[in-house]
Amino acid sequence: AQKVTQAQTEISVVEKEDVTLDCVYETRDTTYYLFWYKQPPSGELVFLIRRNSFDEQNEISGRYSWNFQKSTSSFNFTITASQVVDSAVYFCALVKYNFNKFYFGSGTKLNVKP
Amino acid sequence: EAQVTQNPRYLITVTGKKLTVTCSQNMNHEYMSWYRQDPGLGLRQIYYSMNVEVTDKGDVPEGYKVSRKEKRNFPLILESPSPNQTSLYFCASSAGQGIDEQYFGPGTRLTVT
Numbered sequence: 001a002q003k004v005t006q007a008q009t010e011i012s013v014v015e016k017e018d019v020t021l022d023c024v025y026e027t028r029d030t031t032y033y034l035f036w037y038k039q040p041p042s043g044e045l046v047f048l049i050r051r052n053s054f055d056e057q058n059e060i061s062g063r064y065s066w067n068f069q070k071s072t073s074s075f076n077f078t079i080t081a082s083q084v085v086d087s088a089v090y091f092c093a094l095v096k097y098n099f100n101k102f103y104f105g106s107g108t109k110l111n112v113k114p
Numbered sequence: 115e116a117q118v119t120q121n122p123r124y125l126i127t128v129t130g131k132k133l134t135v136t137c138s139q140n141m142n143h144e145y146m147s148w149y150r151q152d153p154g155l156g157l158r159q160i161y162y163s164m165n166v167e168v169t170d171k172g173d174v175p176e177g178y179k180v181s182r183k184e185k186r187n188f189p190l191i192l193e194s195p196s197p198n199q200t201s202l203y204f205c206a207s208s209a210g211q212g213i214d215e216q217y218f219g220p221g222t223r224l225t226v227t
Contacts, residue, residue, distance in 0.1 A: 006156075009154075033213045037216075043220070043221055044218060044220060044221075045157075045204060045206075045216075045218040046218075047215040047216065047217075050213075050214070050215060052213075091156060091157060093157075095212055095213060097213065098211070099212075100145065100162055100164060100170070100211055100212035100213075101159060101162065101170075101172055101173070101212075102147065102149075102157075102159045102162075102172070102212065103159075103173070104149075104156045104157040104158070104159075105156050106154055106155055106156035107156045107157075
């Protein structure tokens, strides 16, 4: 069975602090994809990143970075120098290759205070 | 403009009254999916479709039906809604077999009394 756990329900930081959102997944499959999506207060869901199980390279995009570690089944997301506009709910998700069924975590609400 | 549209955006209905939430995408995507979002539970997949006439159950399909007669449309049908189906519903589409970036609709907030 597949499962995604985001243990941090809500995090509050002050602007310019760094913050890491944790994502731990469970799967017995060797080929799978991991995603992060952002849901700002306006409610829409926005894609941030996709990673396949064979690519453990960390990725950096501006202030955002992702750390994928198969050894610990984790795909953590770090925001450097957080800004108020980063305030949102962030979801981690898993899909098994060629199976097309998605599993989302329960989300982490990030509050960035000025 | 590339988009996924859902209608209605808000709906209040009574138990047992059949309803349909429409979903349409203009990107010629093969993969479409329905999710419900509930506090503390995140997004849970209801049904997905890999192409016309090809649909399959997600994690929480009970009480829902879908159809995919045209590539662009993927309606969600609640034949006999119950209060536990009160939720925020999202439709999504992606170009590939679900492994690509999903584009989400704006959401439909459904209340069943």
